[in-house]
Amino acid sequence: MNRQPSKRVMVVQYIILLFAALFAFYPVWFAILASGRLGDRLYTLNLGGMFLPTEWTWENYRIMLFEKPLLDWIRNSLYVAIVTSIASLLISTSAAFAVSRFRFYGREVMLIFLLAIQTFPGVLALVAVAQILTALGLYKTHEGLILAYTIGTLVFATWNMKGYFDTIPIDLEEAAMIDGCGPVQSFVRIALPLALPALAVTALLGFMAGWGDFIFASVLVPAPDTMKLAVPGLFSLANDQSVPWGYFAAGGMVIVLPTLFVFLALQRFLVGGLTAGGVK
Amino acid sequence: MIGWSGRRKAFTVLLFIGPTLLGILLINVFPILLSTYVSFTNRNKFHPNPDCTITLTSVLDPVCWPVFRTTAPRGLAEPYSLQAPLFQNYIDLVGQLFTAEAVQALILILICFLPLLVAAYLNRYFDRRITRPVSSGVLWLVGLGAGLVLAFALNASTAYQQLMSTGDFFVVVWRTILFVAIRVPLSFGLGLTLALILNSNYLPGRTFFRLILFLPWATSSLAILMALVWQFFFRERGVINQVLQILGFDGYAWLNDPATAFAAIVITDVWFSYPFFMVVILGALQSVPNDVYEAADVEGASWWTQLTRITLPLIRPAILPATVLTSITAFQMFGTAWAITQGGPVRGAGQPGATEFVIVYAFKQIYQSQNYGRASAFAVILFIFLFAATLYSLRYTRITKGAYE
Numbered sequence: 001m002n003r004q005p006s007k008r009v010m011v012v013q014y015i016i017l018l019f020a021a022l023f024a025f026y027p028v029w030f031a032i033l034a035s036g037r038l039g040d041r042l043y044t045l046n047l048g049g050m051f052l053p054t055e056w057t058w059e060n061y062r063i064m065l066f067e068k069p070l071l072d073w074i075r076n077s078l079y080v081a082i083v084t085s086i087a088s089l090l091i092s093t094s095a096a097f098a099v100s101r102f103r104f105y106g107r108e109v110m111l112i113f114l115l116a117i118q119t120f121p122g123v124l125a126l127v128a129v130a131q132i133l134t135a136l137g138l139y140k141t142h143e144g145l146i147l148a149y150t151i152g153t154l155v156f157a158t159w160n161m162k163g164y165f166d167t168i169p170i171d172l173e174e175a176a177m178i179d180g181c182g183p184v185q186s187f188v189r190i191a192l193p194l195a196l197p198a199l200a201v202t203a204l205l206g207f208m209a210g211w212g213d214f215i216f217a218s219v220l221v222p223a224p225d226t227m228k229l230a231v232p233g234l235f236s237l238a239n240d241q242s243v244p245w246g247y248f249a250a251g252g253m254v255i256v257l258p259t260l261f262v263f264l265a266l267q268r269f270l271v272g273g274l275t276a277g278g279v280k
Numbered sequence: 281m282i283g284w285s286g287r288r289k290a291f292t293v294l295l296f297i298g299p300t301l302l303g304i305l306l307i308n309v310f311p312i313l314l315s316t317y318v319s320f321t322n323r324n325k326f327h328p329n330p331d332c333t334i335t336l337t338s339v340l341d342p343v344c345w346p347v348f349r350t351t352a353p354r355g356l357a358e359p360y361s362l363q364a365p366l367f368q369n370y371i372d373l374v375g376q377l378f379t380a381e382a383v384q385a386l387i388l389i390l391i392c393f394l395p396l397l398v399a400a401y402l403n404r405y406f407d408r409r410i411t412r413p414v415s416s417g418v419l420w421l422v423g424l425g426a427g428l429v430l431a432f433a434l435n436a437s438t439a440y441q442q443l444m445s446t447g448d449f450f451v452v453v454w455r456t457i458l459f460v461a462i463r464v465p466l467s468f469g470l471g472l473t474l475a476l477i478l479n480s481n482y483l484p485g486r487t488f489f490r491l492i493l494f495l496p497w498a499t500s501s502l503a504i505l506m507a508l509v510w511q512f513f514f515r516e517r518g519v520i521n522q523v524l525q526i527l528g529f530d531g532y533a534w535l536n537d538p539a540t541a542f543a544a545i546v547i548t549d550v551w552f553s554y555p556f557f558m559v560v561i562l563g564a565l566q567s568v569p570n571d572v573y574e575a576a577d578v579e580g581a582s583w584w585t586q587l588t589r590i591t592l593p594l595i596r597p598a599i600l601p602a603t604v605l606t607s608i609t610a611f612q613m614f615g616t617a618w619a620i621t622q623g624g625p626v627r628g629a630g631q632p633g634a635t636e637f638v639i640v641y642a643f644k645q646i647y648q649s650q651n652y653g654r655a656s657a658f659a660v661i662l663f664i665f666l667f668a669a670t671l672y673s674l675r676y677t678r679i680t681k682g683a684y685e
Contacts, residue, residue, distance in 0.1 A: 005482060013477045020474055021492045027509050027551065028495050030519075031502070034509075050519050091299045098296030104289070110297070112674060115601075117308045119608050119666035121639055124659045125311035131342035132310060151303040158300060159601035160560065166597040167567040183292055197566035198598070201559055212501030231501050252502040259498040260491065267490055270562050 035060055035249035060250035070251055072226050073233035078258065080142050080229060081210030084149040088206035089199065092154050096161030097187050101170070111159075118155045123215070130219055140227070145220050146210070153209045157202045164198035165191060200269035207262050211255075230255045312663070314340050319369055319656035323360035324649075331359035360653070369657035376447045385439035392431040399423030448632050448641065449658075453665070456637045459546065460610045466550045468603060471557025476591075478558070479565045490562075497555035507619030510548040511535070514620075536625050538634030545635055549616045557602065564598035565591070604673055608666060614639040638662060 036056040048054050064070045099107060129148055130139065138144030173186045181189065218232035228236065234251045237244055317340050330337045332344035342348060363369060376382060399419045406412045443450050478490055499506050513519045514534040521531030534540040568591060576586050623636035632641055645655045
C-alpha cells in the first residue's frame, strides 16, 4: 500500500511502532545492561539498574573477545550459517519452482508429505540423526552440521518459495517460453529475479537456522574447543559451580551483531514493485 | 506449464525436486521409522540396547549397523524387545480415553462446538453468493451463543472434568491446543500489523524500526538467556512487581499462579515469534501490485475492506504455509516453557505441572524416567494427531493448489 498516508494515520502508525519497539527492545536492553555488570548475576534487584547502566564496565567484553576463543567460534558459525543459507536457497528454490509451475504425478502428495513429516517432534529425532551422520563419516564435522541444518530448513523454505512463486504471474514465463526459453532458462532468467523478496526471506531463514541453534550444534559437534559453534561455545563456559552470566550476556551481544548485519543487508530486497506493470 | 511432457518432463522435474526429497528421506523419514519401531518395544533404562539378531532391529537400529560394530555400547542390561501386547505403550498413554464414559464426555463436548461449525459453513456458503442475508459477525455471534447454551444444557463442565481425569495425555494435549490457539493468532496479528505499517515507502525511520522490531528473532540464538531475562520480569522481585510497587500496587507471584504462568509463557513466546511473521508477511506484501489499491480507492473502499478483500487474499498463498508451520512449531514449543517454569507450578505429586506442554512432558519422560518406548509412543500419537490436523487445514485452505487453478 504505497501511497502517502494522511497525517492522522501517520501519528497512529508511529504510536503503534513505538509501543512495539519498546516491547521488542526492553528485554534486549536488559541483557545489554547485564553484559556490563561484573559478577555471576544476570539480574539486579536495584531498580535503577533495571533501566539504566548504573555500574557499567567493559571488562566482560574484554575477557570474551581477547581471552576466550569467542572469535574462533563466531568464525565457525559464520561458515556454517552462510553455507547453510546458500545450500538451502539452491535446493529449496528449485523444488519450489517445480512444485509451483509443473503439473506432475504425486505433486500434491509430495507437498503434504513434506509438511507432515515436519510434525514429528525434532528432539526425538536427534539421536538417530547423529547416528546417520556417524555412518556417513560426518559426525563432529561442520559439514555434517550444515547437512542437518539445510535439510531442517527445506520444508519451510520450499513451501514459502512455492507460495511466493504462486503469486507471481505465470504470463511472464509463458511469454519467455514463446520466445524460446526452456524451463531452466525461464526459471533462472524470469522467476528468480522476480522472487527476490522471498529469496531474501529464505536466505535469512537459512542463516538463522545455522546461526541460532543450540541443541543440534552441541550434540553433533561436541568437541574440540576450536571446532565449536558460537552458541554452544558460549554456553560451554558454564560449569556445575557457577554460571558466568556477565560473560554470557557480553558474548551474546557480540553473537547477535552478525545477524543484524545480515538482516540489514537482506531487508533491502523487501521492496515492492518487482512485478508491477509486468502484465497488462 | 506449456509445451512438453513425457520423459523429458519427468527428468526435469526430478532434477528440480530430487535433492529435496533425498535430504528429507535421510534426515527426516528415517528417524520417524526408527521411533515408530521403538514405540512398540520396552526400551527404557533397564533395556537400553538392541538385540541385533532380530532382523527388524538390525535393519532399523543404527547401533546394529556395521559402522558401529566396534564402538556400540554393550551394557550388561537385557536388550529391549517388542512389548507383549504390541500396543502396551499406547494403552498406558491413552487407554483410559477409550472407556465408555470418556468417549461419551468427548462427544458431548464436541456437540457444543457444532453451532460454530455450522456458522463457519454458512459463512463460506454466503461468501460465494452475491448478496448476504446476514453479516458474518452476526452469524458468528449466533453460533457462539448457541454453543454456550448447548454447553449449559448438556452440562459440559462435568464432561470436561470427566475427560481431565483420564490421565496425563488429555490434560497435556488440551493445554497445548489452548496455547497454540492463543499464541499463533497473537503473533500473526502483531506481525501483520507491523508489516503493513513498515511496508510503507513514506515512513521516515523505516529501516530503523525494521531493525529494532527484528531484534527478538535475532536474539533467538540466545533463546535460553532471553527466556531467563523474561522469567526475571515475572519474578516476585522482578521488574514488573518493582514497577507496580512504585505505582502503589501490590506485587503478585505471577509464576506461582497457573493462569498467569501460562500468560507469561504466551507473552514471551509471542515476543520470540512475531518477527518471523513480520518478515514473512513483509516479503509477501512485495508481490501485491499498487494499481489494485488505486482502483479500490476510486471505488471508495475503506482501508478495512482493502485489507480483507485485497491484501489478505493476494498474499494468502505466501503466508498460509508460514501460519500452518508456525502452528506446528508452537505445538512443539519447548525452550520457553522449560526456561521459565520448567512445567510448574506443581499441581500435586505424579501429575503434570500447570504449564507442562506436550514436548516438556515428553522431555521429562525421556530424560527423567528414560522411558524411550513410552516417549516414542507419545511422539507417534502426536504425529498422527498433528498429521490429521495439518491435512485438514490444507484441505480447508486449499493451499496445495497451484497458482492458476
